Amino acid sequence: MINPIEQQRVRILINGIVQGVGFRPHVYRYALEYQLTGTVLNDSQGVTIELQGDKRQIQLFINCLKEMPPPLARIDKFEVVIIPIISENSIFEIIQSQQQSQAVVAVSADKSSCEACNQEIMDPANRHYQYPFTNCTNCGPRYTLIQALPYDRENTSMAKFPMCEQCAESYQNPLNRRYHAQPVSCPNCGPSLTLTTNQGRFIAEKQNALDECIHRLKLGQVLAIKGLGGFHLVCDATNSSAVAALRLRKHRPTKPFAIMVANLDTAKQLVLGNDKEWELLSSQARPITLMKKHPTSPLRISENVAPNIDKLGLFLPYTPLHHLLLKELNRPIVATSANLSGEPIITNSRKIQEKLGNVVDAILDHDREILNACDDSVVQVIDNQIQVMRLARGYAPLSLPIKDKQVSTSIAVGAQQKNTIAFGFDHNIFISPHIGDLNSIETEDYFETTLETFKRLYKLKPSILIHDKHPDYSPTRWAKDRSKNADQLIPVQHHYAHVLSVMAANQYTNSVMGFSFDGTGLGDDGNLWGSEAMIADTKGFSTICQFSPFQLIGAEEAIKDPRRVLLAILFQRYSINEIYDLKLPVLNSCSPQLISNLHKIWKNNSHCINTSSAGRIFDAVAYALGLVEQVEFDGQAGMLLESAANNNKEKPIKFTLKKQNNQWQTVHFLCDIISAISEQQLTDKRIGQISAGFMEAIAISLCQIASEHKSLPIALCGGVFQNRYLHELCRSKLTASGHKILVPGLVPINDEGISLGQLWYAINQ
Template sequence: MTLRWLLTGRVQGVGFRPFVYRLAREHGIHGWVRNRSGQVEILGQGRTDRLDRFERALTDAAPPTAAPHIAEREVLAWQQLEDFRIETSQAGDRPWIQVPPDHFACPDCLAEVRDPTDRRYRYPFNNCTQCGPRYTLIRALPYDRPNTTLSGFVMCPACATEYRDPGDRRFHAEPIACPDCGPWLSYRPDTAPAPAAEGEAAVEAAAAALRAGEILAVKGIGGYHLMCAADNTDAIERLRARKPRPHKPLAVLFPDEVSLLRREVNCSEAELACLRSAQRPILLLPRTPAPSLPESLAPGLGELGVMLPCSPLHALLLQAAGGPLVATSGNLSGEPVLTDNAEADARLSDVVDGFLHHNRPIQRPADDSVLRPIAGAVRPLRLGRGSAPLELELETGVPEPLLAVGAHMKNTLALAWDRRLIVSPHIGDMGSRRSLEVFRQLVEDFQALHGVRATRLLCDAHPDYTTHRWARESGLPVTPVFHHHAHASALCGEHGIDEPCLIFTWDGTGYGADGGLWGGEALYGRPGHWRHLARLRPFRLPGGDRAGREPWRAAAALCWENGLDYTPPVTEPSLLRAAWQRGLNSPATSAAGRLFDAAASLIGLLQTASYEGQGPMLLEQAAAGCAGEALVLPLLTEAPPWQLDWTPLLAHLRDGRLPVAQRAADFHASLAGAIRDTARRTAADHAFTRVGLTGGVFQNRLLTELAQSRLQAAGFEVLLCRQLPCNDAGISAGQVYEHLGGQRGED
């Protein structure tokens, strides 16, 4: 019997053809396997029972990083086939390209790096068909060596032998390399004109510099990290001053030693498994009662972002340095991570004391993924190396290829065609020239890589967003999508829900359907068909956008809205209030994020923020371990959108007789109770059983878990983000879901 299979899904860059070859030999199947523009085509001949077992094993026994799906199966006329071989890749007539993310080294490759008798001993770029970089080195598909950034490295005889040996795990491993023929390292102090050390010696030189308290730029898989010793307070403060990053938490890279990690953070077995996964994310975990690393790693917070080595290079550097290392993104604040050696030299020379470069080109940036345990699951805050490109399956086909260009902060792209939706890794905030340059590069690169050209763009409706202006200037048809509609649709879309729900979309600020600044909304409906039923009571922000970094402005707004005295920390406070009274540069907003800022200010935690979300993060930390009591917040229902009135919170937050922890905990409990009460009131008039929580505010674990508990007790099913971040990184996918929902029309 002769069969032909066409497999889609993640089948390239994961060692799938060598796997099929060995599987066919094991089952006595004759025929061939080949790549075909993102798909894998197989021709197999043999006894029926053997072919059945072979077919089941194609999916059941696939490599751990693969995700195959048998899209086609057909019986062919008998033809005489001999043996089984891997044929030359071909371009298919309908590309089905799925680009795998970058993965950490597999146990076999790590064992070689640690084995003094192995020819790849201490080689920092060791990989095989089951591990290593993919997204950041694939230039085009089919996934063959000439289409990767390794194309300039000619295989030595030993590597070539492994590459051609069907019994070797490096059989057709496209990034195959060794110390004789592959990429190499170079270490250079910032002031030196030439490398001071190369190869293995570069790791030792860099480690010595780190032990001496220096700050280094280290080129990894998807870009540079800024590194220093995590136990060196002076080095940490110098890094903060130079970047500058005075208070924002810094991630720490730990050796893969459980005892050392658990001395610093509380880590469950499930969380440890997440850290050890091939994704190798940054995971935000609670600090232990008596950690040894300095508090300055995350000032004022009870959590630490921790990660384990994401490449053999990082494992070797950790070992040589002798302890944990700060590993924060190698960029200027808010910009995409740097990837090019010369550009890193130019842009980071004022920040670091030295550079650990390598000469393997990085095709496109991929920053670290960031996750946080919330409500019983590890949930993404940032898509990056190891987690993206993220592919989601659409319920229905897309009439035309779409490119969604996301929001302004935490930007990502989303490409949709057929029934596929692919979300890019984190790009960054779109407020700098370099961010726009990388954005433009990825717009072209993402489409070319997947063999798809968008015929329509989706963008945020805010006319002043960089992505909105770019879309308008592109020459393509453009469909604007309201910010909070995209938030709500992203949550419903990833859950595959297309029936009426109530979705709370709470964040900083976003352009609303009425032209105002939304941010504390409750939307009823489904993707493409949302009704604005409730919101936090709006208030006018003195100074407009400046309130995002000056929480006292939000505090002033709440007090002045209610006729309460408040003296702002400015030279002429009466002039500011007079401008506010006249509505000058004082836009109205319903933003929950600004409400959190105001609470942090009124309690006395923070008046001026040095990074986004600092006030809310300090507020959550202040409430830790305290059982909050909810104040009843009235829901004013004269006309929709109903207003959830925060007024009862003001006197409580300003009451200095109450402990800070109690006021912070009561604030969270009150908002969680208000969410439940709003859902109950809405359910009296509208049919739904599901309530969703999304938007950047629900990165707050305490609020999310309190709200979930109260909603579930009231009989609602609660939807939380699982694969997409609830913050603006999920907006691009939400734009697609919202657009497609609108095209389907009303039920």
């Protein structure tokens, strides 16, 4: 008998990632273990537990739940309140979910299939054998199939699939790992595969569809295959003809493709990595991980997968379908997002037929609807820290609990490029998955759809809208159009928002020394910035240095045509004849008339934009070295310079980045590099020395400025710092000098982090 004096009843309120991760059965098992009675339920606030029993047993229960929550759970808030003891049955119950006014529970990101499920699909004796939609509480889709909170089957795209008797038994048994796994199904009751032609004509279904898909891949065909958050364009990565066909049809000449491989052993034949990289690659998030190409790889893949760079983007299978496909195919596959350039990933076969019917030979579809599109995450490791380059499947939606502030309902709409949206309310921040570049109607529609998804899930009625200062950005226009329905409309400068995003990732509000280097962003003086060294806090910033400005001849045309950037900087020092005398090899292909016309435009300052962009300087140097003629994708010049520097085994050529009147002297710096290019023949060795010296000069100059403000922590942000060579060089020098560097964690330092920076500014006003 329990002494009544020792009895207690408590109510426990838990918030965080606690739904769709097996939290209630986990609680149920602990309650049985510690002989406690009571209830547990999901609601829009999280999980509510009531426990009654011996006081000591309740404390043991609390300690265990805090220390050993379910594998996919994250506890942000854990409140315990003592309540009156009641008379009740001597049982512990899981009771039906309840919906309340505004949800604050975090929607979990989709997770890769767990080892238990992977074993089942390979076991002929198991009823899930070769079933491509096998999942349990510890894995499978979450965000991509949710319609509303709480996360229950009727609120997902699985609602149309009634469970068979065996699945229902698993679903209802709290001791089964499939208890309330909302996508639970089997071959008798769940989604199934269909293979069609590129115009939707039926070819095969179920296992026959997968077998025929594999057969076609072996023949060198290009297929669209439906994943968790959208379709991939897939072909055999060892078949150069197939890869070339995909490039030609998709009009993607050089941008690297991601490769999916069956397992870690295969990955180690293709790339070199450290422990952190292997850990990331095989984590349950299963991101595309950028790693160094194996110099003597025993596994041959097409050189055309990632031409002219020393990295490969690899990822492991993250659905049972991928596991089954790769096991039977027994070779790596190209698996790139199915979309037109600049548009969002496609989620249904009808759109594949309309937009990519001329790209693919067949479509492997299934009938579980994707309600919320979500691309693949892309990451790399810098100085043993994860750097997220695309925030998506496995990590997003990203939720950040706010410890000390109650937040008014706010929406920050982010940047024009690499857009994400950030939402703040109560004690929470949520960042949407990657949306993309808002340069098309389709992507703007996706922006609107994502907004509506989060407003619906969390019942948001925003009182504050935050946007970039650029008046022509689509998100800025969206916010201004709806400002009459909000209490406040707050603009935040682009590069300041970059720094703020790193501060937000660390919940930091005091002053920092921020280096915000990227391709473009409207500055407070009306010019395009992109190389800001600033002292910033949550109230404002002051720029203490940036590259001296130069012209983008032809405005946006110069972003894709780096010779315009190079010539604009050279025009500041040299006449046209003196430029010819430099004997730059890359200018041999430029006609005198073209150079003369560009000089006239530059001199008249007609159709030109003033900029101080570090990203454009990288473009100019890569062009001068003959590494790139036309910029075909964002960050291309940086990747090529990084590869050249990584391959350099000699001492870098020394350059000096001079500072005068709070400006780094762009013309002096670039002309020194041009002299080094002109004075000797450009060999691979020479290109590597110059590339390394160029980035080392930038790193040294940054450290010199940082040394003048040694008490301030450092934030390195903006897309330029996705260059691993430059970033690691800066971190190494700054750390050696005793500086503290703020780590952004899962928050991207490119424009995907802008929305979080905007929100952090508003929260702290």
